[in-house]
Amino acid sequence: MKECIAMLLAGGQGSRLYALTQKLAKPAVPFGGKYRIIDFPLSNCVNSGIDTVGVLTQYQPLVLNEYIGSGQPWGLDRLHGGVHVLPPYQTATGSDWYKGTANAIYQNINFIDRYHPEYVLILSGDHIYKMDYSLMIEQHKKTGADCTIAVLEVPWEEASRFGIMTADENGAVVKFTEKPKEPDSNLASMGIYVFSWDKLRSYLVADEAKTTSSNDFGKDIIPAMLSDGEKLYTYAFDGYWKDVGTIDSLWDANMDLLNPGKPLDLWSDEWRIYSRTPALPPHFIDAGAKVDNSIITEGCRVFGTVENSVLFAGVEIQKGAAVDSSILMPGACVEPGAVVQYSIVAENVTVKTGAVVGKKPEDCADVDEWGVAVVGEGVTVGASSTVGPKAMIREDVKEGETV
Amino acid sequence: MSKSAMGIVFANMHDEELPSLTRERTMASLPVAARYRMIDFQLSCMTNAKINRVGLIVRRNYHSLMDHLGNGREWDLAQKMGGLTVFPPRSEPMSNDNYKGRMDALHSILPYIETAKAEYVVLADCDFLCTPDYEKILAFHEQTGAQVTIVCSPYTQLPRENVTVKTNGQGRVEQILLDDTGAEGDLQSMNIFVLSRQLLLEYIRTGYSKNYRHFVRDLLVRDTENTGIYAYNYQGYCSQITDLGGYYRTNMSLLQPEQLQKLFGSEPIYTKVRDEAPTRYAMDAKTGNSLIADGCILEGTVENSVLFRGVRVCKGAVVRNCILMQGTTVEENVCMEYAITDKNVVITQGKKFSGSDSYPVYVEKGVKV
Numbered sequence: 001m002k003e004c005i006a007m008l009l010a011g012g013q014g015s016r017l018y019a020l021t022q023k024l025a026k027p028a029v030p031f032g033g034k035y036r037i038i039d040f041p042l043s044n045c046v047n048s049g050i051d052t053v054g055v056l057t058q059y060q061p062l063v064l065n066e067y068i069g070s071g072q073p074w075g076l077d078r079l080h081g082g083v084h085v086l087p088p089y090q091t092a093t094g095s096d097w098y099k100g101t102a103n104a105i106y107q108n109i110n111f112i113d114r115y116h117p118e119y120v121l122i123l124s125g126d127h128i129y130k131m132d133y134s135l136m137i138e139q140h141k142k143t144g145a146d147c148t149i150a151v152l153e154v155p156w157e158e159a160s161r162f163g164i165m166t167a168d169e170n171g172a173v174v175k176f177t178e179k180p181k182e183p184d185s186n187l188a189s190m191g192i193y194v195f196s197w198d199k200l201r202s203y204l205v206a207d208e209a210k211t212t213s214s215n216d217f218g219k220d221i222i223p224a225m226l227s228d229g230e231k232l233y234t235y236a237f238d239g240y241w242k243d244v245g246t247i248d249s250l251w252d253a254n255m256d257l258l259n260p261g262k263p264l265d266l267w268s269d270e271w272r273i274y275s276r277t278p279a280l281p282p283h284f285i286d287a288g289a290k291v292d293n294s295i296i297t298e299g300c301r302v303f304g305t306v307e308n309s310v311l312f313a314g315v316e317i318q319k320g321a322a323v324d325s326s327i328l329m330p331g332a333c334v335e336p337g338a339v340v341q342y343s344i345v346a347e348n349v350t351v352k353t354g355a356v357v358g359k360k361p362e363d364c365a366d367v368d369e370w371g372v373a374v375v376g377e378g379v380t381v382g383a384s385s386t387v388g389p390k391a392m393i394r395e396d397v398k399e400g401e402t403v
Numbered sequence: 404m405s406k407s408a409m410g411i412v413f414a415n416m417h418d419e420e421l422p423s424l425t426r427e428r429t430m431a432s433l434p435v436a437a438r439y440r441m442i443d444f445q446l447s448c449m450t451n452a453k454i455n456r457v458g459l460i461v462r463r464n465y466h467s468l469m470d471h472l473g474n475g476r477e478w479d480l481a482q483k484m485g486g487l488t489v490f491p492p493r494s495e496p497m498s499n500d501n502y503k504g505r506m507d508a509l510h511s512i513l514p515y516i517e518t519a520k521a522e523y524v525v526l527a528d529c530d531f532l533c534t535p536d537y538e539k540i541l542a543f544h545e546q547t548g549a550q551v552t553i554v555c556s557p558y559t560q561l562p563r564e565n566v567t568v569k570t571n572g573q574g575r576v577e578q579i580l581l582d583d584t585g586a587e588g589d590l591q592s593m594n595i596f597v598l599s600r601q602l603l604l605e606y607i608r609t610g611y612s613k614n615y616r617h618f619v620r621d622l623l624v625r626d627t628e629n630t631g632i633y634a635y636n637y638q639g640y641c642s643q644i645t646d647l648g649g650y651y652r653t654n655m656s657l658l659q660p661e662q663l664q665k666l667f668g669s670e671p672i673y674t675k676v677r678d679e680a681p682t683r684y685a686m687d688a689k690t691g692n693s694l695i696a697d698g699c700i701l702e703g704t705v706e707n708s709v710l711f712r713g714v715r716v717c718k719g720a721v722v723r724n725c726i727l728m729q730g731t732t733v734e735e736n737v738c739m740e741y742a743i744t745d746k747n748v749v750i751t752q753g754k755k756f757s758g759s760d761s762y763p764v765y766v767e768k769g770v771k772v
Contacts, residue, residue, distance in 0.1 A: 032680075032681070033680070033681035034680070034681050034697070072476070073676070073678075257683075258683075260685065260686065266680035266681075267680050267683065267698070267700060272678050273680070274678050275678070277676055278671075279447075279671035279672060279673045279674070280671075281436070281437075281438075281663065281667040281672065282436070282437035282438050282694050282695055282696040282697075282710075283682070283694075283695055283696075284658075284660065284663060284693070284694050284695075285690045285691060285693050285695065286660070286691070286692060287691045287692035287706075287707075288691070289690070289691065291684045291688065291690050292684065292686060292687065292688065293684060293685060293686040293688075294683075294684045295681045295682065295683050295684070296681060296682050296684065296695075297681035297682065297697055298438070298681075298696070298697055301660070310681075311681075
């Protein structure tokens with residue numbers, strides 16, 4: 001018997017991350033020098049006292065499965081509970097992929113029932129934030145709500161990009177609109193829900209019976225509960241929260257770590273983010289290297305120049321190479337004289353001598369020309385080649401080529 | 404592939420050589436190379452060679468070591484069959500002192516060795532920073548038909564109260580020299596030995612009945628001629644830590660990329676995971692020729708230094724030729740050179756101090772300067 005268990009929706013493809021999610025589910029995308037996106041919700045669970053987490057996987061689950069493993073890095077290798085990876089499975093009556101977020105939970109009703117929880121916390125694996133879920137659960141209990149939805153105030157001009165909650169003065173939800181053209185509120189749903197399990201269970205069963213339903217929390221379950229007059233409350237969150245579902249937002253969120261104002265502080269002791277780390281030696285900065293406003297982790301070797309960048313484990317920046325405003329994922333290597341700027345370079349990419357990847361905004365004649373360049377996993381960018389802004393590279397770039 | 408081996412590691416041997424650094428810890432738990440402790444290298448090398456039954460003999464000051472090791476999981480030594488076993492001192496009802504020498508300590512864990520199934524035993528101390536390949540060493544032991552293999556290296560420095568060996572040129576040890584300050588031997592012993600478990604059991608029983616306490620002096624030296632003793636000439640990174648100066652030089656040697664590569668080049672070295680964030684370099688931080696672990700926040704200048712996890716160097720501070728252990732904070736405008744700060748030291752604003760290359764200043768654990 002657990003008071004609250006968490007279900008983490010980690011099956012999404014993250015198609016708007018293009019080359020970065022060819023072989024990875026979005027929650028497994030590396031972030032912030034030594035993390036993957038899923039470390040944030042998992043660590044939040046543990047730090048909030050939630051010790052049972054079901055991780056629902058579907059798209060390209062191999063890396064994610066191996067990464068989660070026994071759950072030990074997050075302290076989730078528990079005798080009772082702990083972390084469980086839940087892919088779709090076959091039953092006596094057939095089998096089905098997860099058709100939507102609500103259907104994914106529906107298919108795992110038996111898993112949840114085994115713990116007899118009062119409450120179920122629904123999370124997604126594509127946001128970077130630190131949040132104490134126990135406070136939200138506390139509020140859920142106090143208001144006697146059937147469902148509590150975490151919301152964040154967003155700038156009014158951006159409100160039409162989000163699912164918007166309209167609430168009364170007590171925080172009770174009176175209206176929910178997905179991406180409204182003319183928003184009457186600026187409270188955006190963060191995709192974090194606390195449900196009283198009995199209530200959610202009955203809505204999941206009812207929703208499954210509707211053939212027209214898209215089996216989605218935002219599109220189906222929440223509207224159905226609202227129209228039935230169930231008690232839905234908002235829970236106001238005012239910390240750092242970032243959806244990293246696009247190349248630009250992923251790049252921005254990494255750059256936020258370099259902001260001296262520390263909108264997201266990974267260095268404080270009180271709310272650690274845990275991760276599975278490779279066994280690599282400390283990083284080495286050569287006498288001739290220059291490192292400014294950057295984040296560097298174990299196994300890196302820096303002989304060139306690194307500015308405003310995030311280097312993951314085992315990245316090598318050779319003599320005379322220059323890296324600026326970029327994110328270099330594990331094992332990437334930038335050879336002498338090569339330049340990487342305003343780019344995201346995925347795992348085990350080699351940028352050969354003299355190649356130039358990405359472009360500075362100020363060097364672009366036309367503002368629309370500029371964008372973050374992305375080089376996909378394992379790609380070799382040939383010597384003296386040029387990879388332009390906004391490029392999305394999935395295959396090797398030949399020597400001297402311009403793409 | 405060689406027959407199986409088990410490991411026995413001595414945590415406290417040589418503590419007295421580093422009184423300041425080992426006041427509250429063992430030689431095995433001495434922090435080294437920016438994020439490790441000496442024992443990480445032995446345990447990792449054993450694990451990498453599939454030696455997965457390891458006994459660790461500790462004598463005193465072992466709290467920090469126990470805290471570091473936990474159940475051995477981080478070295479993949481939390482196993483149903485074997486794994487890591489820590490042996491705190493056995494206190495004899497009739498004696499008010501614990502172990503006197505290596506043989507006495509081994510005798511106290513006799514049942515552990517007797518019940519093991521491994522063919523060979525690797526005995527190792529923790530005073531050499533090195534990454535021996537035990538698979539190769541065991542293969543050498545089998546090929547030569549040695550009864551005892553001593554892992555040796557060319558001299559790294561003038562030996563100090565050290566054991567050296569003279570060989571016949573083919574690896575066979577002809578003479579073992581104790582306290583060989585004149586460097587007469589061909590190679591120095593790295594205090595790592597390989598022998599069959601059966602022979603070790605014999606040695607332990609003989610040693611106990613004849614009151615032999617020292618493995619090398621009382622057993623190996625006594626009968627060098629009739630025992631097939633071979634020296635394995637280890638060519639990897641090797642540095643013995645015999646005093647504070649040696650500790651300083653060992654860490655500093657890793658600032659040479661080829662030495663760093665030599666130590667970490669082949670197999671992974673495991674250590675306790677501390678869930679530190681990556682290291683953050685602030686705007687206008689200056690760093691050169693330094694080895695830096697995770698979790699640091701660097702705003703000042705750091706040159707020719709080794710920084711352990713969670714070190715903070717504030718604006719305007721200058722750190723040169725220093726070793727800063729875990730959690731050291733260097734406040735604004737401090738200028739320090741040739742210093743070793745132990746864990747959680749705070750150097751307050753504007754302090755200036757400096758040691759020298761041969762005599763670095765040492766600041767004790769937790770001190771606020």
